Amino acid sequence: MALDDHPIGADPNGPKYFNGVYHLFYQYNPAGPLFxxxxxxxxxASYDLINWIPLDLAIAPTESFDINNCWSGSATILPGNKPVMFYTGIDSEKCQVQNLAVPKDLFDPYLREWVKYTGNPVINLPQGITKKF
Structure with a gap:
């Protein structure tokens, strides 16, 4: 299956290599090609950076801290070989906040399921900033 079967809607986020598999996360709109x-x-995911396997969505807007959007972010590997992703959520008040998610199963080579940190947001909008989206 080609990456075209699951098109990138906007910018790529958090490319990484983990336990023999390349991962590419990207902004995606399930309703169409527009942001x-x-x-x-x-x-x-890919084993060779040429052939890509489309996987289920990694993050969807489902919680109060990201209900209005799951925007760009990054992914990395923490000490102890633990992947983590940071992303900007637009919360229920339409404020930009920073959130964290981790894989549900570190033994899944495709890291198919991601769990949002229960302490999200990890960074709130600073006091005195009132900009909303």
Missing amino acids: TDQMHWGHS
């Missing part, structure tokens, strides 16, 4: 107010994180 909207319900962006998700798409996810594809």
